[in-house]
Amino acid sequence: MKLPIVAYGxxxxKKxxxxxxxxxxxLHLLISNMFETMYNASGVGLAAPQIGLPIRLFIVDTGGDDEKDRFKKVFINAEILEETGEPWAFNEGCLSIPDIREDVMRKPNVRIKYYDENWELHEEEVTGMPARVIQHEYDHIQGTLFTDKLGLLRKRMLKSKLDAISKGYIKADYKMRFPNQSRRR
Incomplete structure (x- = not known):
């Protein structure tokens, strides 16, 4: 089942x-619904808070035609143990913040401990784009959005767009739930 994605605001x-x-x-049904929701919205990651649940769960699927290049995993109770390497900028977006993309600096390598959907404990090193997606989704379960990583001036410049998103003054290609949407629209 496709679930509504919670909008900025x-x-x-922020929890x-x-x-x-x-x-x-x-749990298995929730994970299945999260993957369906993420694919419907053309995302590469989705965290439980984005569907309104304040729990430590997120999913990642970087896609790709070749199975060896594809990174698809479920992360339960994840803990990033270490981030290493020279930070690099990448233009990130977020399903909860449609139509806004900004360069975010992140380190290219993470060491993460987590349970998978079968409650098997893993500790692994991840690099490159999968590491970036993990860091973005991990931020969600820590109550941090990619816009929180922007400079003060850039945040001020985005304020009216972010306010518009929270009020539902945006057209997304997927179902969303807006926290400050007026009932008379």
Missing amino acids: DPVL VCAPIEETYPN
Whole structure:
């Protein structure tokens, strides 16, 4: 089932999320719905807060035609242990902040510990674009948005666009939930 994506301005996007237990209700269905939602919105990652759930869960699928180049994983109760390398800029976007893309500096390598959908514990090193997507989604479960990483001047320049998104004055190609949308629209 495709779920509505929570738009910028919703308080759930600014919360540090809680860990979950293996007994979390309907977890496999939730993960399946998250993948369907992400694919429908043409995303490469989706975190639980983006669908209104303040839990430490996110998914990543960088796509690609070749299975060896594809990075598709579920991250439960993830913890980034280390970020290394020379930071590099990349133009990022976010399904919760449609139509805004900005250069964000991130380190190219991460070491992360997490449980997968079968509750197997992993600790691994990830590099390049998959590492960047992981860092972006991990930020979501930490209550951080990519716009929080921008300079003060750039944030001020985006303020009216961000306010418009929170009020629903935007057309997205997927279902969204807007925190400050007026009922009379």
